Amino acid sequence: xxxxxxxxxxxxxxxxxxxxxxxxxxxxxxxxxxxxxxxxxxxxxxxxxxxxxxxxxxxxxxxxxxxxxxxxxxxxxxxxxxxxxxxxxxxxxxxxxxxxxxxxxxxxxxxxxxxxxxxxxxxxxxxxxxxxxxxxxxxxxxxxxxxxxxxxxxxxxxxxxxxxxxxxxxxxxxxxxxxxxxxxxxxxxxxxxxxxxxxxxxxxxxxxxxxxxxxxxxxxxxxxxxxxxxxxxxxxxxxxxxxxxxxxxxxxxxxxxxxxxxxxxxxxxxxxxxxxxxxxxxxxxxxxxxxxxxxxxxxxxxxxxxxxxxxxxxxxxxxxxxxxxxxxxxxxxxxxxxxxxxxxxxxxxxx
Amino acid sequence: xxxxxxxxxxxxxxxxxxxxxxxxxxxxxxxxxxxxxxxxxxxxxxxxxxxxxxxxxxxxxxxxxxxxxxxxxxxxxxxxxxxxxxxxxxxxxxxxxxxxxxxxxxxxxxxxxxxxxxxxxxxxxxxxxxxxxxxxxxxxxxxxxxxxxxxxxxxxxxxxxxxxxxxxxxxxxxxx
Numbered sequence: 001x002x003x004x005x006x007x008x009x010x011x012x013x014x015x016x017x018x019x020x021x022x023x024x025x026x027x028x029x030x031x032x033x034x035x036x037x038x039x040x041x042x043x044x045x046x047x048x049x050x051x052x053x054x055x056x057x058x059x060x061x062x063x064x065x066x067x068x069x070x071x072x073x074x075x076x077x078x079x080x081x082x083x084x085x086x087x088x089x090x091x092x093x094x095x096x097x098x099x100x101x102x103x104x105x106x107x108x109x110x111x112x113x114x115x116x117x118x119x120x121x122x123x124x125x126x127x128x129x130x131x132x133x134x135x136x137x138x139x140x141x142x143x144x145x146x147x148x149x150x151x152x153x154x155x156x157x158x159x160x161x162x163x164x165x166x167x168x169x170x171x172x173x174x175x176x177x178x179x180x181x182x183x184x185x186x187x188x189x190x191x192x193x194x195x196x197x198x199x200x201x202x203x204x205x206x207x208x209x210x211x212x213x214x215x216x217x218x219x220x221x222x223x224x225x226x227x228x229x230x231x232x233x234x235x236x237x238x239x240x241x242x243x244x245x246x247x248x249x250x251x252x253x254x255x256x257x258x259x260x261x262x263x264x265x266x267x268x269x270x271x272x273x274x275x276x277x278x279x280x281x282x283x284x285x286x287x288x289x290x291x292x293x294x295x296x297x298x299x300x301x302x303x304x305x306x307x308x309x310x311x312x313x314x315x316x317x318x319x320x321x322x323x324x325x326x327x328x329x330x331x332x333x334x335x336x337x338x339x340x341x342x343x344x345x346x347x348x349x350x351x
Numbered sequence: 352x353x354x355x356x357x358x359x360x361x362x363x364x365x366x367x368x369x370x371x372x373x374x375x376x377x378x379x380x381x382x383x384x385x386x387x388x389x390x391x392x393x394x395x396x397x398x399x400x401x402x403x404x405x406x407x408x409x410x411x412x413x414x415x416x417x418x419x420x421x422x423x424x425x426x427x428x429x430x431x432x433x434x435x436x437x438x439x440x441x442x443x444x445x446x447x448x449x450x451x452x453x454x455x456x457x458x459x460x461x462x463x464x465x466x467x468x469x470x471x472x473x474x475x476x477x478x479x480x481x482x483x484x485x486x487x488x489x490x491x492x493x494x495x496x497x498x499x500x501x502x503x504x505x506x507x508x509x510x511x512x513x514x515x516x517x518x519x520x521x522x523x524x525x526x527x
Contacts, residue, residue: 004378005378006371006374006375006378006384006386031390032390115390171390172387172413172414175387175388175390176385176386176387176388176413177371177374177384177385177386177387178384178385178386178410178413179378179383179384256412259411259412259413260411260412260414261411262411262412263411263412266411335414337414337416338411338412338416339416
């Protein structure tokens with residue numbers, strides 16, 4: 001294993017993109033993700049890549065669309081309000097079936113909101129965000145190491161299925177430093193015979209487009225895309241189980257909320273409460289089967305999230321409302337303390 | 352053992368930097384580490400703080416709600432953290448900037464006139480290292496050798512000329 005280095009989450013993510021072979025980054029500054037752009041600005045010129053600070057978020061995402069359509073690995077990053085601006089372009093990318101990585105280092109909203117960490121873009125990330133029938137694959141790192149490993153994974157998974165992939169994280173994970181091992185990993189590359197990179201001896205030109213004025217055709221495109229989504233749901237679900245073996249109360253939390261929850265679980269176990277956690281690593285596809293199985297043996301669930309309660313809907317759907325689901329939440333840039341989570345665990349244990 | 356250390360003061364006092372030196376020392380030792388800064392406008396003249404956890408076991412949340420070491424370099428920071436610190440916590444504060452007595456009896460308080468010491472020794476701007484030196488000596492969060500290793504790693508080759516002064520300031524605090 002390589003020697004560990006101290007890095008910010010945002011920097012580890014940027015380095016991971018470079019490791020994955022991304023040589024085209026288009027961005028626009030916004031707190032708390034600006035380190036990603038700063039890192040790319042420093043590194044890309046040295047390795048023959050392109051760093052471009054676009055005139056706006058809208059421009060940046062369309063540059064990503066263009067680069068991805070030409071078959072190269074490209075990425076953009078922003079924070080919540082910027083992702084709203086990019087959402088039109090993201091919908092077009094989904095419609096064009098072009099793979100790329102989009103990073104959202106969330107901050108409190110709605111509107112211009114604040115700059116402190118949040119998870120309140122869960123709906124936006126997992127339910128579409130832009131218009132039309134589509135999903136992104138959504139990965140939620142909970143450590144600086146995962147900012148590195150999941151970003152590489154994000155590029156692979158996007159290319160494999162031709163689905164834009166989002167890294168959904170927050171200001172805490174982006175800003176914090178932890179030891180990270182930048183192991184030399186073997187990155188999977190994929191042929192892209194569909195890409196618009198010149199005719200290259202083919203008898204036809206590849207056209208990347210999301211427009212179809214024939215409803216029969218557009219319907220078929222959507223059907224085909226949803227078939228790929230089914231494969232992703234079958235093959236790509238990732239989650240971590242923490243102290244679930246004998247758990248009677250199951251916490252569901254991702255990202256920084258899962259980190260706080262780990263402290264709370266250790267504390268609650270000292271009080272004799274059998275509690276564990278399922279931490280979704282893919283938010284879409286959501287680990288429905290793992291939660292459904294947990295519902296067979298747990299008596300209550302607690303959804304811990306930095307929003308007014310968004311993921312909780314998916315928890316209830318996954319367990320088909322068979323067990324009560326409590327909400328432990330803070331919003332607007334506030335983070336719950338482990339004590340607040342313990343209090344909910346105690347409440348859930350008495351149900 | 353887990354050290355939960357909060358560094359706090361004004362932006363520009365080197366708060367985040369001292370945290371990074373401590374975190375790097377912990378890294379050299381092979382401990383579990385987290386370093387979490389305040390970010391945004393605070394870094395540009397407002398209050399700044401950073402939380403460093405050094406532990407033998409994996410770290411859950413990087414957020415410190417109950418610190419066992421506090422380094423306060425202005426009064427609002429001391430006021431903010433003195434009340435949440437653990438019983439028995441080490442409280443280090445710059446007494447040349449904070450004219451205040453600690454009333455809590457269950458903490459170990461160390462007033463250090465760091466800003467004055469720094470200017471008296473032609474080390475202006477390095478009060479943070481003086482505070483860090485004293486903190487390492489009293490709390491034992493990391494050893495003297497490790498904090499020196501951490502410092503040498505963090506001060507980049509580009510700023511090698513600054514290393515000597517930082518070492519001097521760290522020693523000044525350590526021997527205070």
